[in-house]
Amino acid sequence: MDGQGKSHLFYQTRQRRPRLRQAEGVYIWDVDGKRYLDGSSGAMVCNIGHSNPNVLEAMRRQMEIATFGYRLHFETEPSEALAAKVAGLAPDGMERVFFVSGGSEAVESAIKLARQYKLAVGEPQRWKVISRYPAYHGCTIGALALTGYAPMTAPFDPMMRQMPKIPAPRAYLDGLDPADAETGRHYADMLEERILQEGPETVLAFIVEPIGGASTGCLMPPEGYMKRIREICDRYDVLLIHDEVISGGGRTGTFFAADNWDTVPDIAALSKGFGAGYMPLGAVIAQEEIVEAVLGHGGFIHGFTYAGNPLACAAGLAVIEEIERQDMMHNALEVGTQLGHRLRALMNRYPIIGDVRGMGMLQAFELVSDRATMTPLPKELNAFDRLVEAAYDEGLIIYSRRTRGGYSGDHFIVAPPMISTTVHVDEIIEKLTRALDRFCEEAGL
Numbered sequence: 001m002d003g004q005g006k007s008h009l010f011y012q013t014r015q016r017r018p019r020l021r022q023a024e025g026v027y028i029w030d031v032d033g034k035r036y037l038d039g040s041s042g043a044m045v046c047n048i049g050h051s052n053p054n055v056l057e058a059m060r061r062q063m064e065i066a067t068f069g070y071r072l073h074f075e076t077e078p079s080e081a082l083a084a085k086v087a088g089l090a091p092d093g094m095e096r097v098f099f100v101s102g103g104s105e106a107v108e109s110a111i112k113l114a115r116q117y118k119l120a121v122g123e124p125q126r127w128k129v130i131s132r133y134p135a136y137h138g139c140t141i142g143a144l145a146l147t148g149y150a151p152m153t154a155p156f157d158p159m160m161r162q163m164p165k166i167p168a169p170r171a172y173l174d175g176l177d178p179a180d181a182e183t184g185r186h187y188a189d190m191l192e193e194r195i196l197q198e199g200p201e202t203v204l205a206f207i208v209e210p211i212g213g214a215s216t217g218c219l220m221p222p223e224g225y226m227k228r229i230r231e232i233c234d235r236y237d238v239l240l241i242h243d244e245v246i247s248g249g250g251r252t253g254t255f256f257a258a259d260n261w262d263t264v265p266d267i268a269a270l271s272k273g274f275g276a277g278y279m280p281l282g283a284v285i286a287q288e289e290i291v292e293a294v295l296g297h298g299g300f301i302h303g304f305t306y307a308g309n310p311l312a313c314a315a316g317l318a319v320i321e322e323i324e325r326q327d328m329m330h331n332a333l334e335v336g337t338q339l340g341h342r343l344r345a346l347m348n349r350y351p352i353i354g355d356v357r358g359m360g361m362l363q364a365f366e367l368v369s370d371r372a373t374m375t376p377l378p379k380e381l382n383a384f385d386r387l388v389e390a391a392y393d394e395g396l397i398i399y400s401r402r403t404r405g406g407y408s409g410d411h412f413i414v415a416p417p418m419i420s421t422t423v424h425v426d427e428i429i430e431k432l433t434r435a436l437d438r439f440c441e442e443a444g445l
Helices: 053-063 077-089 103-120 150-159 181-198 225-235 257-261 288-295 310-325 328-348 383-393 422-443
Strands: 020-024 027-030 035-037 096-100 128-133 165-167 203-208 239-243 267-270 282-286 353-359 362-367 399-401 410-414
Touching (some): 035 422, 053 310, 077 096, 103 203, 103 288, 181 203, 328 362, 383 422
Antiparallel strands (some): 020 027, 353 362, 362 410
16 A cells, blocks of 8 residues: 555545455455455445446446436436336335435435425424434434434534434343333333423424444344334324435345334435445435425425436446345345354354344444443444454455444444355354454453
8 A cells, every 4th residue: 555655535534445456246356456355335335246247237228328317307217217116115105206316315305305294284393303322314414413423423513403312222231121022112112202302293203223323233123112113203293214224225134124123104215225336326215195295385495416317226226126136135134144143153252242233134243341231342442443454454344333322332234245145154254253363362352
């Protein structure tokens, strides 16, 4: 990397990475020939693997027709076809689709649609969107107001209106049994308490990740939780928004993760694996009555230049077709379950692994200093960063964040592409084991 020269790009830090040469399947090669197993699908994006030839061919065909068609000037075949496909995959009643370019845009669009719906039906006093802490819903100002991750939100507090929060259902930290329906009721009832505290007439929506993402590391809902929050939202006429930006797209064995609990939201946000890294793409899917009310009240006052871009939609449609053709959702559940078992087996070797959680090809593990008390490792160890670097050196890419609201705790997401096999699982565990050994030795654990 010393010979890369000056970069005019800037992102979060000054850290440099090797230059990418090629990506194919579950692997990425740098210009020096080193191979990396993409154990997190980038940022849980490349669901179907890299350089899928059928997706690339669909993109080539569309490029020969048009790469752009502004939504106010033309309808395009790819955007109409993809919208119909998504509506067919969505639960009954969720017939309307609004395209965006990414997850933050999808969440921003979802809450603005919710607000405009309540205006359309004569409830302008409803504007509060309750979310959970910790949670991650995006980095635009509106989405950030819903996000519960202090290092990301604190610098911008003076610039936004923070929305009310309830605790995420981290039963494993609270010493509760997630398989007990009383646990699910315990956490869900916190939503009702907060609605009553805020004043039901002022609450617009509740947004929830069916399976936790970056801030909680594949947090699974306790028994009965998803259905209970649906009931509470119905009781107080509060819209339910599912943030499926990470959990959607097939990783859990169903296209929408919430389908695993037979719960239907009023609005859902989708991105990341939806475009699978081939093009920037996301979507908001909404109940028909919500969209019709908004359109009948002067229209949806919102939009993006690249909404419904035909090249992006052609890629997105081809991604779904490949998921179905190769039965990737079944593979994700089957091989992902084996991955989860293998990660849990590591707990026998490493007392610092305090919890393993997830579903299908969306798994995570959390490091602790004491498994009995779930006390986190000293934050000064920077385990969330050091283990990622150790794995990277081994040729394995994993994804990490601070678990306890952003300032302490360490969790790691292992979410390889849905095409991964048991051989790839073996390679992930082998490289992860070497990385853990190195980290433990260097940290004196």
